[in-house]
Amino acid sequence: MALPIAHATAGFLIHRLDGRRTRLQGWLRALVYMAIANSPDADFLIGFALGAPGLYHRGVSHTLVAAIVFGAVAALISRAALRDRWWPAAVAFGSVYASHLVVDALTIDARPPVGAAFFWPFSDAYYGAPVTLFHEILIDGQSRLGFVDSILQWRTAAVLGRELAIAAVITMGVLAVQSVWRAVGARRATLPLVGTAREEDLA
Numbered sequence: 001m002a003l004p005i006a007h008a009t010a011g012f013l014i015h016r017l018d019g020r021r022t023r024l025q026g027w028l029r030a031l032v033y034m035a036i037a038n039s040p041d042a043d044f045l046i047g048f049a050l051g052a053p054g055l056y057h058r059g060v061s062h063t064l065v066a067a068i069v070f071g072a073v074a075a076l077i078s079r080a081a082l083r084d085r086w087w088p089a090a091v092a093f094g095s096v097y098a099s100h101l102v103v104d105a106l107t108i109d110a111r112p113p114v115g116a117a118f119f120w121p122f123s124d125a126y127y128g129a130p131v132t133l134f135h136e137i138l139i140d141g142q143s144r145l146g147f148v149d150s151i152l153q154w155r156t157a158a159v160l161g162r163e164l165a166i167a168a169v170i171t172m173g174v175l176a177v178q179s180v181w182r183a184v185g186a187r188r189a190t191l192p193l194v195g196t197a198r199e200e201d202l203a
């Protein structure tokens with residue numbers, strides 16, 4: 001399991017890269033995206049309520065089908081509440097949800113099974129990325145007390161620190177590339193049209 005920071009960072013970056021102009025903008029949209037990027041791990045809550053937090057973890061909520069269904073339904077709500085266009089909204093919300101699967105695939109799995117059955121129901125096979133970036137928090141999914149105790153460990157703080165550092169580097173990198181991209185675009189827009197000027201000279 002990756003920590004919420006890595007997932008929130010993925011949600012924030014998609015917010016930054018989403019150039020749509022809708023009624024949901026700014027920090028509110030960033031927060032919504034950060035929450036959506038973490039939402040597949042809400043499967044812990046169902047298990048927690050039943051006394052075994054790990055019961056449904058990395059099940060159906062961690063599949064591409066769930067990402068598509070979530071994107072479609074969230075876009076319907078967005079269209080009704082914010083008069084958002086359905087198709088671009090479905091792509092945006094579905095991508096934010098799917099980013100959770102990507103981050104999880106990039107997380108070390110110290111205990112099997114590795115990754116998740118991302119292609120369920122078409123395949124029951126578990127997939128994880130060959131190269132991992134984030135360290136895992138070893139969660140005790142058997143009991144509520146064990147679950148809370150496994151989170152409140154010093155090793156979780158170490159994983160948290162590493163995840164924060166990686167998130168900061170990636171965020172700064174993406175924001176730097178984006179600002180350079182925008183500066184180049186703005187410069188191009190203000191440059192005189194050389195071809196047209198020359199044609200005018202010849203005339």
Ligand SMILES: [Zn+2]
Binds near residue numbers: 001041062100
């Ligand atoms: Zn997850």
